[in-house]
Amino acid sequence: ASEPSAQDVSLGVDWLRLYGYLPTPDPAQAQLQSPEKLRDAIKVMQRFAGLPETGRLDKRTIETMHKPRCSLPDVLGPAGLVRRRRR
Amino acid sequence: YALSGSVWRKRILTWRVQSFPQSSLLNPQIVRTLMSYALTVWGVESGLTFQEVNSQHQEADILIDFARAYHQDSYPFDGLGGTLAHAFFPGEHPISGDTHFDDEEIWTFGSQDGEGTDLFAVAVHEFGHALGLGHSSAPNSIMRPFYQGPVGDPDKYRLSQDDRDGLQQLYGKVPQTPNDQPTRKPLIPPRPSVLPPDSPSAPVPDRCEGSFDAIANIRGETFFFKGPWFWRLQPSGQLVSPRPARVHRFWEGLPSHVRVIQAAYARRGDGRILLFSGPQFWVFRERQLEGAARPLEELGLPPGEVVDAAFSWPFNGKTYLIRGQQYWRYDEAASRPDPGYPRDLSLWEGAPPAPDDVTVGNTGDTFFFKGAHYWRFPKGSVKTAPDSPQPMGPKWLDCPAPDFVPHTPEPRKPTP
Helix, strand or coil: CCCCCHHHHHHHHHHHHHCCCCCCCCCCCCCCCCHHHHHHHHHHHHHHHCCCCCCCCCHHHHHHHCCCEECCCCCCCHHHHHHHHHC | CCECCCCCCCCEEEEEECCCCCCCCCCHHHHHHHHHHHHHHHHHHHCCEEEECCCCCCCCCEEEEEECCCCCCCCCCCCCCCEEEEECCCCCCCCCCCEEEECCCCEECCCCCCCCEEHHHHHHHHHHHHCCECCCCCCCCCCCCECCCCCCCCCCCCCCHHHHHHHHHHHCCCCCCCCCCCCCCCCCCCCCCCCCCCCCCCCCCCHHHCCCCEEEEECCEEEEEECCEEEEECCCCCECCCCCEEHHHHCECCCCCCCCCCEEEECCCCCCEEEEECCEEEEEECCEEEEEEEEHHHHCCCCCCCCCEEEEECCCCEEEEEECCEEEEEECCCCEECCCCCEEHHHCECCCCCCCEEEECCCCCEEEEECCEEEEECCCCCECCCCCCEEHHHHHHCCCCCCCCCCCCCCCCCCC
């Protein structure tokens, strides 16, 4: 399997943040996402989408991220609730 | 299932549709009926009662809006596709329970062709949020975050066990004694006409028979045209629907006298989509027609000529137009046909003559289609792959392999 492009990774991380799988970065902090955290977030997303849980931004995962969907976050933990609090 | 953490403290909830879709096949009465049905789906499992309020001045717990782009909340809509709708969890805030649908979606109900987005299915999902449910990862749950397509008749639809469990965790079960069982109003929705007056009367063709009029890769999706119908194959390899959509309802502005799309392709550079029929072609931006019909002479073909196939080849940026055993080449960048054409199609080694159509797949391979078979040209190559031809059905159309097109004659073997 080919590696995802930098653009796909960037879009994927944005998507994962938007729907609550990754925490929204704190503007006051420089934050690096560990590969493990990213892999775990992708796995949860894949579970929601009914995809094989590879933990990789593979082709099917990226395609699924482009599917029509509900705007609300999937994970209503601390990450997902940030958007609700903002509202 | 997942719970949002908030719940309504009352068992009778009011609702009102505050704004209706601006351009939709669904009139306000149908929209209201569908909303009523979608709420009832949740009501019958929980004993919650939903009352519609009609006055604009009356407060409602669940206010329903069709809105575009930024609409005063944290979830701006993004036009066609992408995000479809959202709803706010229960609570004391005025916005709690409110449900918003993206007005730029093509909302449908009872569509037989998989076209558009089924309003009832999305409404059931969103009202789940409005009652306090989060997204679920259960396979049959209506609360899965991704749009799963229509869910069938509103009066027959029943929530999955996962959804019922989540709802009943919040509001309890309905009374089970016969006398206490809530009755469900026999709502007879005014079923919208799913067939426009000019809809084709011909039966829906069998996609597994192959022999398509045209096939095109449009932004990663493969479109298969046959008569007044077409199917769409997503980049993931899944059909949008096994039922075809109607060409004239999707390609807005295509003249009604055009009954067959003989070739189609997405133009490099500006992404316009060209549909060919007879000695003319039409240019579409997204789904909308741009301008009038144009003659094929513009692309370098002799007057009155028609094409069997058209495709844009990414390896030289040129457009190829095939008729019978000949092909022409057009330079999109220079907006003129290349000199020295037509040439013999045998330069594409192993290609079938007069293919139904040709398209370049997402992997870069070029595919010639004819009848029920396809010929693959590996990325950048003008020589067929050794395993060509192959039956189309299993790879492209979710059709079974063994008995695929039993009446199709033996495919022509590639020229050695």
